[in-house]
Amino acid sequence: MAERKVLSKYYPPDFDPSAIERSSRRSRTGGNEPKLSASRLMTPFSMKCTHCGEYIPKGRKFNARKETLEERYLSVQIFRFYIRCTRCSGEITFRTDPKNNDYQCERGAKRNFEVWRDNTDEKYNDETEEQTLDRLEKQHGEKEEQMERDKMAELEDKMLDSKREMKVADALDEIRTRNARIERKEAGGANAALATVQDEINEETLRAEREAAADAEAIRKEFQAKKRAAQDAARVATFEEALNRPVDPDFWKPRKRPAPRDPFGLRKSKPRLG
Template identity: 40%
Template sequence: MSERKVINKYYPPDYDPAKVAKVKKPIKTGFAALPTVRLMIPFSMKCTKCLEYIARMKKFNARKETTKETYLGAKIYRFYLKCPQCYNEITFKTNPKDGNYLPDKGCIKLYESALEPSVEAQSKVESMDDILERLENEDKEDKNYKEEQKLRAKNSGMLPAPKLKDQEGDLMENMEARLDQQQHEQDVMDQLEEIQERNARVSANTEANVLQQMRSAVKESQIAVGQRDDEIAKLAFQTKSSAETPVSFRPKPFRVNKPSVLGLKKKGSALGVIVKRKA
């Protein structure tokens, strides 16, 4: 590659740069005059000619055109590219209203995000009847919300929150009203905490009373069972001692016969020998 690099060029002695004919570059017009940009497809699309699917974020060399359309002073651009399968011309435009892109020619969009408004929603214009109906529904919802707030305040025994004045009024009065509202919210929170603590104490006392009653009932039942057992034992011992057994069933006394000295002498036992020696 180093041989191809030319640092110095040879100029002959009779070289006259004024005599060299200058070739003008042809002026590009129309589609060829559009600048080429490198971009990625902003949405998944399908070619209408060959039904080729083109994935989102695929890179293309496209031509950029500034259209005459504007939205609130923002220019709308159109991009031209070729289908990679059939070389059909595909165009899409910017949509500054929704911050997105819209297909223009030669392609269709495969899906619509839930955050993007649909084509029907974009084309639909709200009529006067729709506006009146929407305002009536909002008014009804506001009234229902205020009634619910009043019912909650009445049931809980709390005062309703102070109302704020219009923004066109005095700023100091609005500030005081906001401070009063904050103070009211703080009082409401304190009341709620006090109610919760009271409910907790009541529940704890009821549980303690129930446990105490159960313990006393168990203790009383144990004492009653012990007394009954003592009475049964006393009655049993009294009947056993007072009852007299009949004579025929009394056992006879056991008599032990002592061995005689003569008998021991006859047998010649050791005891007989000892008795003979003593005699």
């Protein structure tokens, strides 16, 4: 492997470069093979090599040989491409298919199954140009009718798009407002911080005043309750003392009633002597 990379090669003394026969691929086959041009391409479809079973994905790049065929389709030139398998170097050939707007695999590989392809394309291979035009016109007419029937669906899609745009605009306005508020806060700097601290101090003072007022009210209610209890205890003691006091024996004796008063001087007064 190292000998392949050296800059100078060994040539024997009797080496004659003019004695080497210059042969080409065309001279090997007798000159009947068509002229091929080199081109760089990507595989137009996924395929499987029939020689070794290697899977070649769609889009892999190859150094291919391009052949221009004499065959044409509606004055469209057809090309054939030759590539080699990346595993076994087996030759794979495929050509353009302008009739079906696709490519056609010829030999050396097998095209993989593609779900998205229409299986009904094979039945249109034998139809004439007029039949193809009629079929395409009919399909186009059906498509136009379907589009006319779908006007309401299109209108609904437009309404949904407009609603989506309005939501996006509202979201952008909200973002702009938030950014402006943040910029104002950043511009205020110390003033905003001082205002925040002052608000916290005011809230703390107000909370302390409320707590002090609540404590004073609780003390007042407790004092009133104790005072009421003392007054009730004094009344009970007075009532018990009155019940336990000894009864006066003269309390039940009849008392002499005082003479009734004579406010109008009707009672006879005694004459005064002398």
